[in-house]
Amino acid sequence: MKNKNIITKIDHIGLNVPDINRATVFLLEAFGAEIIYESYSRELPPLEASGELASALNLAPKATLYSCRMIKIGNGVRIELFEIHVDGQREPIKSSDLGLIHLALYTDNMHEAIQKFEAAGGKMLSDPNPFLFPAEKGDKNFFCYGLTPWGTTIEFITYPDGMPYEKNNNLYK
Template sequence: MALPGLRGTDHIGFTVPDLDVADDFFVRVLGCEFVYSLGPFAREKGEWMQNHLGVHARTVMRRLNFYRCGNGSNFEVFEYEAADGQAPQPRNSDIGGHHLAFYVDDFDAALDYLHAEGLTILGDPTASSSASLGQRWVYFLSPWGMQFELVSYPDGKAYEKDARVLLWHP
């Protein structure tokens, strides 16, 4: 059995320490489009925040912004004032660790642009092998240290020649 009516990913939500810094990064640096903002939200009484969002009952969600980035999923970006403190950002190897990957047509031009913006690039670009042969990728960090990936495979990946299902590709 599968989730009835599943069409795809509507949005990816994540929390940043400063929504103004994140807005500059998403709009000016990456070229995403700001769509709308909500907040603040807080509950003086009751357990709504805990029951609905899994956070401390007195946490304040200061603001959230929605962004549209190219042809991919939407982003819902939060800034919270956590009533019980905030945990450090997870690494990829931590439970809940993650990264967001952006597909680009011209990998080298995009990488040069990230360097010019002064962003931290993690290592040298990697040419994938095996099923991902044809792909190049590199991780980079946002101004607040969140992990992102630049990826491109303009001629496809090796797995595609025999695949029953293809991964999303722009």
Template structure:
């Protein structure tokens, strides 16, 4: 039995945004996101202090002022948004930077998904284009957009699934529909 048998999958991806309500509006308008819950609301005392700094790796005097879990689609990981009051915040990372650089959403109609994202305030980095090796099956395409606060989001259509090299140890999750 594998020592990783207790690992079930990715629960969520966290993104810090400048304004959680504006980011929620964007994700709702662009991708049909739904609020699951607010782990911390504006009415709650901010999460801050030495314990939060230690547990979460926050810089000194940083406060989490709002935290929200969103659901996009029917399957896959959730999206956790954080709004911080921090004396030091950096711009979002770009694809070449070390760290988590983007999220990717499976879409069934890339033209429609891109249109919705742009109407909601996203900026596409390019035209819709083909996918990378093993994702480049017939009808596949992708495009990166920048959310209004700068986070990169990849829209990816892979209607005919992936193909795999001989050394592959697993297959990538694909929505059933």
């Protein structure tokens, strides 16, 4: 059977951070991330985006790129870190704002993941909680949210009991 989907997976997620070196150290310490490559280095002159480049990348006028680095966490999706600054730059969004609101990381050991996250400088917003929705509930299924030092929301998630929707794939048809 031929795959009906033209899109086959999420390749990477882009995050703009205030200091790429500090963010990298945090991700290495908190999640055991590894650097895959650096596509633009702080050793190069800052690159001011204007005209077509700013438009193509959806950047504010006069946004300046200082560095860009690709990392990965475990076998999951890659994260492209950017350090882009511009006058009037806004604070990170909250989960109630529009747009990409969090990055969820699966763990087999919730307590150790939280401990490493906090030791690296992350701030937890709660202890692990049972899932809220029936399609996700299980006795050992938990989630919780935390904030990176630069304010990106991270969700820790574990579901060793599986997800109820997997057992009844007609649940939402």
